Amino acid sequence: MARTERAFRTDAIILKRRDFNEADRLLTVFTPKHGKIDVIAKGARKPTSTKAGHVELFTRVDMLIHRGRDFGILSQAEMVEPFLALRDDLQRGAYASYAAELVDRFTGSEDEDQRHLYNLLDSTLQRLCEEDDLRLVIRYFEIHLLGLAGFQPELNECVIGREPVMPEDQYFSYVEGGVICVRHAVRTGQLIDLPMVTLKLLRHMQRSPFSKVRSLKVASNLHEDAERILLGYITFLLERRLESVDFIRRLRQET
């Protein structure tokens, strides 16, 4: 697609939105062919706006966007997929916030083809509406997001010695971005434990389609361990805390 065209039509998932000017909204949307874009929805806060209901967070929208100087201008919008369950269930909505926050943090605003990440986000939002084990959905999302963003954790060979790692208790290094075997662990600092069961779960998620992963029955402590490793790695890469995590934890505690 030529970069100079003035308007383009695209599917988009709304990641963020904030109020702008008198009655506008500034949306951060994620698109398959143009990556992440900031788009202004003019007048979207007026009750009679024809766009108002079509620019809700975490919905998939068919958009006509004109290129502006700083932002895109949203000319037409029609909601295609409302992902209703995210609105009716606090927990599902909170996980959707987390997924959107990760996509926002791991992408820049270059105009580039992001269809793989887009499809991953789209199917993750769909799964967050339907699946029972939301943590499994989110861990699967994290591990594939890391791969697409260029931070695929190396789980099959030791990142120092490059020999295949055996399915046994190992270590994980955030700095090296992968598994370090027991033999090489002595020479490196800042390692965290990676028990065999967790390693197996992560490997399975990394190489299998979700249809094979969804039937897994994952015990709560294994979930916690996988979360510790992946969230730890993500926080290390982003060098910042993720805002939605606290709310998810809090909801989990209260239920």
Next chain:
Amino acid sequence: MSKAIPEPVTRLIEAFSRLPGVGPKTASRLTYFLLRAPDQLTNELADALRELKANTRFCSVCHNITVEDPCGICADPERDHRVICVVEEPLDVLAIERTGSYGGVYHVLHGAISPVNGIGPDNLKIRELVARVEAGDVDEVIVATNPGLEGDATAMYIQRQLASRDVKLTRLARGLPVGSDIEYADSVTLMRALQGRSAL
């Protein structure tokens, strides 16, 4: 900013630029307008700004912005204190007051739950709402948060917190705004409008 502009002028331009919806151009325009404006205008503006913070506070009951504590609405014996309308912002109180058809009192949350922006329940006046319901004769809590993901999440969170209390919980109805067009309505709004249809 260029050295050709004196320091007090740059300071005001930068101060204006921090306001919502004001860009660098608007900020400069406002500043140069004030430079040429009569002293009376600038003095009035400066006084108003200073008093804005000095003479206002939050109502200890409903957390709306007020001069007196408790605020005019909370202190009014004519109003129905057993019905509390929960809103996100002080401006929402004004909007509901303009309808002239609500006789209860309010509770201002000062925002909505928004995990992406790091706003959780503790940043809002939700605990105060629960305490208010526990403390007194409250028959009904009307949740009037904005009809969007954040407003919905806030409403659901309040529902959880008040579930065990003996109080009627309601949410503002959702549907098509006056002057709108069904053709342009989104599917969620239309669906809720169908669900909440009323007899002619």
